[in-house]
Amino acid sequence: MHELSLAQHLLDLALEHAARAGADRITRLNLVVGELAPVEPSCLSFYWDHIAADTAAAGSSVEVRRLPLRLLCQGCNQVFEPASENWSCPKCSSDRVRLQGGDECYLEAIDVEVDKRAEAPA
């Protein structure tokens, strides 16, 4: 439900980095979103088309790489992806587990196009 504000933040961030790189257009955004982050990619894409219209990111695609919830067993150091509601270690059955990853939510990279410009006269 907050994908609209996420899209706005994403646009600001992408345009800032595109400008810094001297790019003319953004063609694609590469996001990394963990399973714990409440972001629905199709919902984000829906808002994206509207938000990005009339900007250097108009028509760009949003690619989301999802990362699963990962837990670390403190008994045997096994890292595992839990079955939905069972968070015990599948190797040693220990309950002493900690979150290892899955809460990522960042813009990894943008693909941009740079128009060839005529050399300015010296």
Place this chain on the structure above:
Amino acid sequence: MTQRVVVAEKILKANDELAAENRARLEDAGVFSLNLMASPGAGKTSLVERTVAGLADRLQVAVIDGDLATSLDADRAAAAGARAVQINTNGQCHLDANMVGHGLDALDLSGVDLLIIENVGNLVCPVEFALGAHRNVLIASVPEGDDKPYKYPGSYRGMDVVVLNKIDLLPHVRFDVDRFRHGVEVLNPGVRILEVSCTTGEGLPAWLAWISEQAEAHRVSSDERRARR
């Protein structure tokens, strides 16, 4: 020609920066702050009322209340004795750092010891948006079920305290407290879990004592910082 530009920045970087500004304002004013999150009906406003009344002899409390519409919650906080402002998000499902900044503009922080930010009732979105508060608190309630940390792990992540409210209902509801605690602890190593009932008052002294300790420790450290300047 197409090229890839590495960004590697959090999507909500701009929000995080505003949250840091809010934190700096609170630090300057010597105010300790809590971001209170929960699903609708878990008992956020009841806990705010209990907290304001319970700390009245020790701390001056201010409340920023986030809601889709209406000022019902801020009215209740004010009636309990707090300096309260309402932020209507007009349908937005969470508070963000910018809105809280406006809330701080509207609030006279002089003499305030504790600011409670009551987030919009929603278990999913608020946790993503840092507000600048010193501690994050999630209120869970017994009728929601003991499986919530497993079903909404993202919402239970990043909490300093989890308050389990409505424990007076435990005899009537199937709720395994150990299972609930285990899920919360996996996601938040070192978290404090406080079992309370805002209806009977059971467990509230521990909650009030925790806030008093935290606020006092914060006051001492900010006094020391000022003295060094």
